[in-house]
Amino acid sequence: MTIKLYDLSGDDGRRFSPYCWRTRMALAHKGLEFATEPTMFTEIGNIGDGHQVSVPVIEDGNKTIRDSFEIALYLEETYPDRPSLFGGAGGQATARFVEGWAVAVLHGQIAKMILADIHNSLKPADYDYFRETREKFFQASLEVVMEGREDRLPEFHKSMQPLRAMLKKQPFIGGDAPLYHDHVVFGTLQWPRVASGFNLMPDSDDPVSQWFERCLDLYDGFGRSMEAAA
């Protein structure tokens, strides 16, 4: 049966959510048939029983699962004969560390560099919601939050050093082949690629950039099939 994925959608069908990309990649990795339901921020409350506050959410038959990590755990348990997302219990445990690192270290820095660009890539019906909630959170206008972003790039690139050091030794975070760990960090960097024309990636010879290109090619170029923002 086709799995339904409620997937954050901006203007022109742009799918930029870092968390939804984790799930998209996990579903592709497992080779599961799925269809996405484009969902605006202001439509999340309409999903299912009306109790959802974030996406991704998946529906698989009569089951509804929310939260990207919970979805990955569900897919691993429900479809054990498909390629593994974690490579065992140890991999599941370290995937939680990778998730924590990506969110704590990378997400805030990225958000502050692309906030107004995200706003501008939304459907107009989401503009007010996004501006109000994010400006309340950052206590500044979206445009002011982004000011001086070029100057913050060296620090951002430096913060990816643990990833860079690892990728000098192996092609994927999962080792010789990708695991959910790769999907997590890929989602983090796919977010600015799709939502913002500001290129925040390191130089093309950086192991992180080379790994990201490899991830874009995974599953028949699934990530690359989503056009980068101009």
Ligand SMILES: N[C@@H](CCC(=O)N[C@@H](CS)C(=O)NCC(=O)O)C(=O)O
């Ligand atoms: N822990 C959740 C976080 C998901 C999340 O924050 N998703 C964002 C989209 S990238 C969202 O739905 N935000 C709702 C909002 O801001 O109203 C997960 O891993 O799925």
